[in-house]
Amino acid sequence: MNWEGLLGTAMVGTGRRDLPADVLDGVATVSAEGPEATVLAAAAVLGAYRRAGWTPPAWGGEVVEPAARDERPVCSPAAAQVLELLVSRDIRVEGGNELLIGHWLATCARAGQRPPARLVVLLLRLATATRGLRDEVAAIAGPRGEWLARRNPSWAWAAPVAATDAKERFATGTWAQRQAVLTALRRTDPAGARALVESTWEQEPAATRAGMVDVLGVNLSDEDEPFLESTLDDRAVTVRAAAAALLDRLPRSRRAARMAQRVRDLEPPEELDASARRDGITDQREHGHGRRASWLIQLLGAAPLGPVPDDLSTADSWVVVGWTMAALRQRDERWLVALARARPTPEVVAALPTAEAIAVVDRESTVDARFAGLLAACPGPWPAEFSTRIVVRLRGARTEGALTLAFAALARNLHHTALPAVESWIEDTPPDKRARRRTLRGLAHALTIRQTIEQEFPL
């Protein structure tokens, strides 16, 4: 047979080229009158012949190791459906679906379950675009997610990096890729990641060095102290600032000990010496404070915290600001509780355990914008009783703003048993209060979905 010969004649046209005599040799004969009919008949025969005789080309690739087994039980079909509807945005919730997806992921993780494999791709795609969900998605996606992420470069953030593999990829990638490798390795092998940083440190430009120091913030520990201490002498100010910011979080560091010396008497210093400047103290003014007070705030913020004084209310304001900074950086719960009692701010409330934060909010007597700010910062999930109490208090407020300001926190943290309180509020809201009705309906919607999620995950 001679398919190419047939194709040649057909392309040029039977008006200009005769059909080669051997076109159908060894295949068949056709009865057709005229060259056009013969070409078409031959095309019918050879087309079928080629199609029937087609065999797949040889494949020389290698089959990769399959994904490891996931021992967690798969979640209920109803739970899976809720997640699918949220991710695909077939249902939309005021304030963003991400909020509820985050709740779904957290609830699923608490129940020790996993989503069905078919939804893992949706989650990986979602968290590639929405960075805030990456940690939760990487955890919930399990071995199947890891296996997929290793096959798709855009999901590299979800793939744990083996130390041996990391070295190779760290040496050759773009900065974004190296950063991803380093961050991933830092999660599983902090020392290995630090060694990787040190291995190329001298050859890196300043911006990269600063970025690499930032990555050490993941899984930071006292083991990083010697390296960070040495980078305080770096020639680039950005690198020094990055190192100082991390050392602020390590109260057992040599730098913290030096700070402790400097703040012994709680007095603002007269001057900054070279050693304090080396430790990263600058002339930057803290909001509302003078030059010397600002120095003290920075020093206190980087110094180890001592025992909590009996009465914080008599302390100078700049001292409290400095202690607050230190308590937040060092995540010192005793100090945070005491500071919240004396002078509650959203930042401090956000760092408290839920029970303590709730107590702070409950102590507030007026429902105003300040109250809404504290409530918005209050970590969840909130217990049932507190949730209903909050809805009732917001409803009794004279101003509109508090509900709007705290909306995202309400949608995220309210216990679903507060739903009747929200619904009754909607019923009693006059139809002309459109904005409030819409906000409340969004809240009720979110609570309904949360209720389903909670019912589907037995705890």
Next chain:
Amino acid sequence: MGARWTEARVLALAPDAGSARAARSLARPGRWSDLGSNDSLVWGKCQGSARDPYQVTVDLNEPAFRCTCPSRKHPCKHGLALLLMWAAGDGSVADLDTAADFAAAWADERAARPTRRAGEPDPEARAKRLAERESLMTAGLDEFERWLFDLVRQGLAGVRGQPYTFWETAAARLVDAQVPGLAERVRSMGSAVHVRADWAQHLLTHLGRWYLAVRAWRGRAGLSPASMGDLRTVLGWPRRSDEVLAGERLRDRWWVLGLRQDEDERLLSQRTWLHGEHTGETVVLLDFAAAGGSLRVPHVLGSVLDGELALYPGSAPRRVLLAGDPTTTVGDGLPVTDTVLAALDLATTWQAGNPWLDRLPMSLGAVTVIPGDDTVLVDRDGTTVTLEREFDPWPLLALSGGHPVDLFGEWIGQRLHPCSVAVDGELISL
């Protein structure tokens, strides 16, 4: 009844290759008694495994089969064997004036059945309309042949320079000639020649198949009912569903293998692929709705429908209609699977029966999904098939996790379009 049938025409009625083989070995007078035929009937008794011989009758007009054997196949091997002996014309099946009692009784029963409802137009008018349609189609296909000849005479190299109306006009003429199926194929070629890298090969292959349809139409008097069914599908001459429901039926436990919906600017279509547990047949239910309309609710993937289907005339894999309400149970994965090579062999067998087929069902067993520029499936023998370019492989990869899976899909132009995958005994739509 005119001339005796050829052996090929008889065997074309066989529901599968196994039946054809069995019928051949049974087509020896030794096992038979009371053989005879007249203008419209052929009959005989065949000694089978039961005590009483099976009574076999064939009505040549439709043709229609009747056999007292318990086989689920239709026609069964006895009916086919009887026709083979009759077709051989060696005198073993005598021409008789009176039919055997059992044959005559069945023929009477059939004649008594209300074949025409009251109010239906008289047969004369119907025959006239039919003749008009056929001559319209003949004229349209003659014109289409001249269009094909012009194309080949001037050469295919120039067609990419033709405006889209070149294809549209040819298609519109075919629609006028009541050949909408062929019209659709011509219309879609208008974009294929611009989109495809292998457009010349593609075009020439399809020109050959279109020309084959023209030639087949001209020779339709000699076509088997199955080939005539295939030809009518290509041309787009539909069958009325009551006509199909009155024809051949097949009862089985039908596994729902895969669902696929397509949409273009005119039409929504839905294909439901079914596999018969006992008959081993793969068949397809087609539903259509105008664009923007709504389709019949699909059958649940992975379920098993126990019931009777009415078969459209044509070659395997056949189009079917649901006859009555089946009972539904839940299945367990894919009922049968093949290696890639076995599936390709089956596809070739089907293509040999119907040269116009371009969408073939494939059930592949234990294939591993390999992502890449072209995602491929590798079976245990290391043979691969390539997936359609548009197919998003990641959900399939997530479901399989690199483990071998059973998968059902449609084979179109040497690429597989996956429809469903079996994971832990559950069929999941892709």
